[in-house]
Each structure stands twice: as structure tokens, then as C-alpha cells.
Amino acid sequence: xxxxxxxxxxxxxxxxxxxxxxxxxxxxxxxxxxxxxxxxxxxxxxxxxxxxxxxxxxxxxxxxxxxxxxxxxxxxxxxxxxxxxxxxxxxxxxxxxxxxxxxxxxxxxxxxxxxxxxxxxxxxxxxxxxxxxxxxxxxxxxxxxxxxxxxxxxxxxxxxxxxxxxxxxxxxxxxxxxxxxxxxxxxxxxx
Amino acid sequence: xxxxxxxxxxxxxxxxxxxxxxxxxxxxxxxxxxxxxxxxxxxxxxxxxxxxxxxxxxxxxxxxxxxxxxxxxxxxxxxxxxxxxxxxxxxxxxxxxxxxxxxxxxxxxxxxxxxxxxxxxxxxxxxxxxxxxxxxxxxxxxxxxxxxxxxxxxxxxxxxxxxxxxxxxxxxxxxxxxxxxxxxxxxxxxx
Numbered sequence: 001x002x003x004x005x006x007x008x009x010x011x012x013x014x015x016x017x018x019x020x021x022x023x024x025x026x027x028x029x030x031x032x033x034x035x036x037x038x039x040x041x042x043x044x045x046x047x048x049x050x051x052x053x054x055x056x057x058x059x060x061x062x063x064x065x066x067x068x069x070x071x072x073x074x075x076x077x078x079x080x081x082x083x084x085x086x087x088x089x090x091x092x093x094x095x096x097x098x099x100x101x102x103x104x105x106x107x108x109x110x111x112x113x114x115x116x117x118x119x120x121x122x123x124x125x126x127x128x129x130x131x132x133x134x135x136x137x138x139x140x141x142x143x144x145x146x147x148x149x150x151x152x153x154x155x156x157x158x159x160x161x162x163x164x165x166x167x168x169x170x171x172x173x174x175x176x177x178x179x180x181x182x183x184x185x186x187x188x189x190x191x
Numbered sequence: 192x193x194x195x196x197x198x199x200x201x202x203x204x205x206x207x208x209x210x211x212x213x214x215x216x217x218x219x220x221x222x223x224x225x226x227x228x229x230x231x232x233x234x235x236x237x238x239x240x241x242x243x244x245x246x247x248x249x250x251x252x253x254x255x256x257x258x259x260x261x262x263x264x265x266x267x268x269x270x271x272x273x274x275x276x277x278x279x280x281x282x283x284x285x286x287x288x289x290x291x292x293x294x295x296x297x298x299x300x301x302x303x304x305x306x307x308x309x310x311x312x313x314x315x316x317x318x319x320x321x322x323x324x325x326x327x328x329x330x331x332x333x334x335x336x337x338x339x340x341x342x343x344x345x346x347x348x349x350x351x352x353x354x355x356x357x358x359x360x361x362x363x364x365x366x367x368x369x370x371x372x373x374x375x376x377x378x379x380x381x382x
Binding site for chain 1: 199202203204242243244245247248249251252255256268269270271272273274275276278279280281282283284285286287305308309322323325326327328329330332334336337338339340341342343345346359361362
């Protein structure tokens, strides 16, 4: 079974090494990890004329279509939420009706993270709803992130694995990833 | 033609009013706007047992599957990128191979916005690549946001409309939305 490994891991200093490590963990659990930077087996010749970001986007979409499931690194990225490229890919796979899984090293509650991010720019309004300084409400459903993300994982039969890890290790500690891969392997085997 | 209106507009103080305004603009251009808070014509009875965020997520997914295209409010939301719920939905519609459009009142360049957000937590490394304080690279492709977003809009035949609007009006000025709706109506008519 092929599992697409979505995440901001591609922005790490040595992303090819990171991809190899993630794929080795998948292999230990009987899964074939597909990293966004992998080449396609056959890339349409006309893509050679495309600008680089366009070509990368089409390649990632093709990788997702070619995979049986998706595991997303949902660790908060430059704000209270996960990386938007990762979440785009999660939504893409969800529309294909295949299982999506997520893991994170951040705090488990989206509302708490958003309040921490906003600091004194957020406060409860008269109706008890927390709003930011521009009047926009904060989600407070006890989800890991925006409800579309949690909703998709649950509805697809996937799981979320969250181990809060502070500081520099939050991009390096792969314990929640390995746990997520193990759970995904169980789900994909029908266990 | 039905167009799903993705965006953090649902977090505004009077989201039902906002939805009505967006739908009126769509109607002026011959399109039927579908707002995330709309009810479904027929909701499966078993959804009544679901937790609220789960039910909202499934309803939004059904709205997207029932629409011919998607228009996303990609205005930066609590960080340099668009709202992740919106981007999830954009990816979902892209996987269905239908046109996706985006609009924003933020600065047009993702790299510039990310550097502004990070401030002195970002700097160019020896190889010239800008990295944040945790070593993660910044995208610098001249895109509006993560390349998956720009890539999907372009590949689907959609358009991006960006009118930079500063201050409180950035959530209120609908000029880029109306321009995006007009362009979407042209594309959907095959013009």
C-alpha cells in the first residue's frame, strides 16, 4: 500500500534525507511511503514547459492520486494551524474518498493554540464567543485544527496522533509519525 | 451554475448577512452562490448523531460535491497564509477536477508576507535560501500562497484576483470578490 507523506518536511534543511527516514519508518510497517520530492515514474512531456511551482504542484497531485492513503504532518507551521500546502493535499485525498491520517507535535487544542498566537488580540465577546481584534471568531470545538481537518480524518476512518513536543525537537522527533504509520498500517490492513 | 464560497467569512460577526451579500453578488453575475452555512436540501438522518464539528465538515463536503466550481477567500488569516479550512476545501474541489478561483485583499507575494510575519526570525542562509529560526525554508516562487494553491487555480482554468487593501477594510471590501465572480462567470460560460 502506497501512502503519500504530506507535510512541511520538504522545507527542512535536508529534505531528501528526511524523506528517506520517513520512508524507512513506513517500510518497517509494511507501507510504501511516497515523499513529495520523489520523481514520478512517467511525467507528461508537456510539463517540461511549465514554471517550476506549477510542475511541482501537478507532480504532488499525481503522487496523491497514485497513493492509497495520506499521512499529514499537521504540526503548527508559522501560526496556529498546519501548513496550508499540507492541508490542501489532505483535502485533495479526502475528496478521493481514501483514508487520511494526521500527526502533530503541537498542543492538541486548536482554540488554545489560537489564543496563544493572538495574545491580547483575542478576547471573549458579550456572547461568550472568543473573537480576534478584527472581529473574527475563534473555533472552539476541541479539535486539533480547523474542523474540516479533524472531520475529514474521522470520516475517512483515519486517526490523529498528537504527542506534544516543545522547542527545536518539534520538527525532529518522529515518535508521533511512527505511531501514526503503525495505526495507518492497521487500518489499511482492515484491522 | 453553483459556486461554493469558501473562506473565513464564516468567522465574521454576522456570517449569515455576509453570506447573503456574497450570494447577491453571485446572482448579479448569473451564478448561484453556496455559502458554507447553508442547509443541505436533504441531510442524511444519521448525521443527527454526529458531533457538531463533524456534521459541519460533512455538510461542507456535500456542498462542495454539489457545486460546479469554488471561489476561495485567500486573504491571509492569522499568519502569512490563507485559512486552512478554506484551503482544505480548495484542494477537495481541485481533486474533483472542477475549476477553483481565489481572491485576496492581502499583499500579492507569499515570500514577502512570510518575511514580514517572521521578522528577525528569518534570514538568508549561505546558499541564498531564506530560512526561519527553526531552519525551515521559505517558498520564493512569486506565488500568492503555497504553490499547491496557485498551482491548482492555474491548472483548473481558474483565476486569482488580488487587490491589496490595508487595515480593517481587508475583511469588508468585496471589490476583489466581485471581480473574481465576474471572471468565474466568464470561465464557466466558456468565455
